[in-house]
Amino acid sequence: MGNAKAIHEIMKGLICEALTIFAATNRAYFVLSESMFRVTDRDACVPDVSLVDRQWLATVDPEMRFPGAPILAVEVVSSESASRIAQKIEIYLSGGAKVVWVVYPERKLVDVHYPGGRSRRLHATDTLTEPELLDGFSLLLKDLFAF
Numbered sequence: 756m757g758n759a760k761a762i763h764e765i766m767k768g769l770i771c772e773a774l775t776i777f778a779a780t781n782r783a784y785f786v787l788s789e790s791m792f793r794v795t796d797r798d799a800c801v802p803d804v805s806l807v808d809r810q811w812l813a814t815v816d817p818e819m820r821f822p823g824a825p826i827l828a829v830e831v832v833s834s835e836s837a838s839r840i841a842q843k844i845e846i847y848l849s850g851g852a853k854v855v856w857v858v859y860p861e862r863k864l865v866d867v868h869y870p871g872g873r874s875r876r877l878h879a880t881d882t883l884t885e886p887e888l889l890d891g892f893s894l895l896l897k898d899l900f901a902f
Contacts, residue, residue, distance in 0.1 A: 760833050760834075762833065762861075762902065763803075763831050763833040763860065765860075766858055766860050766902075767788065767804055769898075769899055770803075770804050770831075770894075771786055771788050771804050773892075773894045773899075774786045774804065774806055774827075777889060777891070777892045778806070780891070781889075783808060783809055783810075784808065784809060784826070785806070785807050785808075785809050786804065786805070786806055787804070787806075787807060789801055789802075789803065790802070790821060792805070792820070792823065792824055792825060793820045793821065793822055793823075794823060794846050794847065794849075794850035795846075795850065798850070800843050800846055800847065802828035802830060802843075803830055803831045804828075804829035804831075805826075805827060805829065806825055806826050806827035806889075808826060823850055824847045824851045824852040825847070825852060826852065826853050827852065827855070827856065827885075827889075828847040828852050828856075829855075829856045829857075830844075830857050830858070831860065832857060832858065832859050832860075833860070840857060844857065848868065848869070853869070853870070853888050854867060854869055854885060854888060855867070855868040860902075863878065863879040863900040864877065865877045865881075865883055878896065879896050879900045880897060881896050882894065882896065883899075
């Protein structure tokens with residue numbers, strides 16, 4: 756957000772680009788950036804990048820904040836504390852997100868979190884895929900972390 760380092764914005768842009776290319780071929784999804792989701796009455800979060808269902812999007816009141824959680828929430832870590840990131844992961848997943856990607860640009864890692872506490876860690880030599888959710892999507896992390 757406001758005081759993010761350039762690397763934060765670059766990572767966010769590259770992830771938006773990859774998801775937008777995927778969404779352009781799979782018209783079921785829509786990509787958002789820096790959009791507020793009112794997950795519960797008490798919790799609202801603004802993921803760096805999010806992916807939502809187009810049919811769900813058509814039901815949203817355009818005068819209100821997005822209700823619930825996105826299908827996919829992406830957080831690029833640059834300045835938030837570990838406890839705040841963990842809190843956001845929990846909020847997204849308990850609010851209905853299917854997956855949360857937490858990107859660590861300086862460490863060249865992506866932690867992928869799923870409901871039920873399952874997670875996996877990917878390194879710069881890996882490929883990020885979500886075959887159960889985003890069939891056909893893939894992102895070479897070496898390309899993401901090339902900056």
